[in-house]
Amino acid sequence: NAGVTQTPKFQVLKTGQSMTLQCAQDMNHEYMSWYRQDPGMGLRLIHYSVGAGITDQGEVPNGYNVSRSTTEDFPLRLLSAAPSQTSVYFCASSDRSDTQYFGPGTRLTVL
Amino acid sequence: AQKVTQAQTEISVVEKEDVTLDCVYETRDTTYYLFWYKQPPSGELVFLIRRNSFDEQNEISGRYSWNFQKSTSSFNFTITASQVVDSAVYFCALSPTYTGGFKTIFGAGTRLFVKA
Numbered sequence: 236n237a238g239v240t241q242t243p244k245f246q247v248l249k250t251g252q253s254m255t256l257q258c259a260q261d262m263n264h265e266y267m268s269w270y271r272q273d274p275g276m277g278l279r280l281i282h283y284s285v286g287a288g289i290t291d292q293g294e295v296p297n298g299y300n301v302s303r304s305t306t307e308d309f310p311l312r313l314l315s316a317a318p319s320q321t322s323v324y325f326c327a328s329s330d331r332s333d334t335q336y337f338g339p340g341t342r343l344t345v346l
Numbered sequence: 347a348q349k350v351t352q353a354q355t356e357i358s359v360v361e362k363e364d365v366t367l368d369c370v371y372e373t374r375d376t377t378y379y380l381f382w383y384k385q386p387p388s389g390e391l392v393f394l395i396r397r398n399s400f401d402e403q404n405e406i407s408g409r410y411s412w413n414f415q416k417s418t419s420s421f422n423f424t425i426t427a428s429q430v431v432d433s434a435v436y437f438c439a440l441s442p443t444y445t446g447g448f449k450t451i452f453g454a455g456t457r458l459f460v461k462a
Binding site for chain 2: 277280323327329
């Protein structure tokens with residue numbers, strides 16, 4: 236039981252490049268979320284999903300897209316990377332207990 | 347509106363000291379969950395505890411204990427006989443019940459340094 240996995244662990248992009256951060260969970264959780272963590276800003280919700288085929292925006296969705304074609308996977312796409320998107324990204328999944336289980340994080344740098 | 351306040355930005359203690367991390371919350375929800383997460387230097391976020399708003403019993407798990415007081419809207423976390431491995435950032439969080447976690451509000455975190 237791997238829990239929540241994220242790839243890659245580290246990534247460096249140039250401004251304007253696009254990429255997809257992968258997230259998968261094997262706990263059969265209905266809910267999945269993406270957060271970014273910035274110094275002094277805490278954890279901020281980017282997008283979330285309440286089940287396969289259903290996604291919605293969180294607090295800071297601009298510049299990011301998500302999709303949820305299966306229960307297990309919830310990729311986050313950066314459409315055109317900007318230096319302001321330099322951050323640590325966490326994927327989380329939860330069941331109806333509302334307890335979120337986080338992946339190990341992806342540290343992204345945009346030059 | 348919901349809010350979680352962790353007033354202590356950083357705490358530094360010497361090994362074997364007891365330390366309490368404070369958490370004060372605001373919510374209009376009648377039922378809610380409170381959480382504590384640990385983020386060690388390696389960066390992952392580790393779930394420590396969830397407490398339902400209708401359960402004010404204190405909880406102890408080894409050297410960790412949690413004190414939930416609804417009257418003061420506080421959910422404080424005490425580490426007894428701290429160890430160097432306890433050095434981490436600790437986040438308190440609040441969520442309305444049965445919302446899948448994506449309405450969770452996190453505090454800004456308290457960085458704990460435990461010196462040998």
